[in-house]
Amino acid sequence: ELKVEQNPLFLSMQEGKNYTIYCNYSTTSDRLYWYRQDPGKSLESLFVLLSNGAVKQEGRLMASLDTKARLSTLHITAAVHDLSATYFCAAILGGTSYGKLTFGQGTILTVHP
Amino acid sequence: DVKVTQSSRYLVKRTGEKVFLECVQDMDHENMFWYRQDPGLGLRLIYFSYDVKMKEKGDIPEGYSVSREKKERFSLILESASTNQTSMYLCASSLLGGSYNSPLHFGNGTRLTVT
Numbered sequence: 001e002l003k004v005e006q007n008p009l010f011l012s013m014q015e016g017k018n019y020t021i022y023c024n025y026s027t028t029s030d031r032l033y034w035y036r037q038d039p040g041k042s043l044e045s046l047f048v049l050l051s052n053g054a055v056k057q058e059g060r061l062m063a064s065l066d067t068k069a070r071l072s073t074l075h076i077t078a079a080v081h082d083l084s085a086t087y088f089c090a091a092i093l094g095g096t097s098y099g100k101l102t103f104g105q106g107t108i109l110t111v112h113p
Numbered sequence: 114d115v116k117v118t119q120s121s122r123y124l125v126k127r128t129g130e131k132v133f134l135e136c137v138q139d140m141d142h143e144n145m146f147w148y149r150q151d152p153g154l155g156l157r158l159i160y161f162s163y164d165v166k167m168k169e170k171g172d173i174p175e176g177y178s179v180s181r182e183k184k185e186r187f188s189l190i191l192e193s194a195s196t197n198q199t200s201m202y203l204c205a206s207s208l209l210g211g212s213y214n215s216p217l218h219f220g221n222g223t224r225l226t227v228t
Binding site: 004006009033035041042043044045048088090100101102103104105106 | 146148153154155156157158161169171172203205216217218219220221222
């Protein structure tokens, strides 16, 4: 059974600071996804990481994947208020093709002035 | 853009009622999913379907059933609603394997309250 755990679950940051959200998964996974959810809204896809060592960046967010450590990170650089949201990572059990994602608990990020 | 539409944004139902949650996608996706989202638990998969009339149980199928009579439509059914089914329900769709990096596309969610 695939389990996905994120930490921290709550993150309060000051604008301009850097921080990292960690995502650990328990068994072999083919792909790792990061999603963002704004309050009252649905989930928006941020990144898809397909292989060991994959790194993707979009603005102040950078995601990486280490399949040997079964770890993905979402790094926030020079946080701004607009990044306040809940961030989810999700993994797919290795060898499956139906796109059945297992999600972490979510990290609620609040960026303060 | 892919559009996944859930028929209701908010629903309030009584214990014991039969509840139907409807989801329609417009991108000819083979895969469709129903998740429920609860604080501190993330999203948990209830059922998914990879083809018309095909369905597979997810991690928490108890108390739910699904129907997929047409490719674009996937319905979640609560046979006899209970208060512990009060939650946010999210429908999603994706391509079947063909696009290896295809993420799930989510609807806006249905917030169900069972009283």
